[in-house]
Amino acid sequence: MSSHSARMQHAMKDLREKWDVTTDYWADQVARDFEKNHIAPVEGLVKRAMVGMDKLSESLAKIRKAMEEN
Numbered sequence: 001m002s003s004h005s006a007r008m009q010h011a012m013k014d015l016r017e018k019w020d021v022t023t024d025y026w027a028d029q030v031a032r033d034f035e036k037n038h039i040a041p042v043e044g045l046v047k048r049a050m051v052g053m054d055k056l057s058e059s060l061a062k063i064r065k066a067m068e069e070n
Helices: 002-023 029-069
Strands: none
């Protein structure tokens, strides 16, 4: 699960870096609206997904440990 979380984090970082380069050339109101309506929501969703994946990974580790003990 952590490898998927890391891949998602890397993809988000890559998107953010590419968007930052894009805004060097595209900096009008439409660009600001695009960031507000598309980039920022994706960042929030990715952060929440990563938290969920981390919690799920912890739960799975606990389940595995409990099963090994029995």
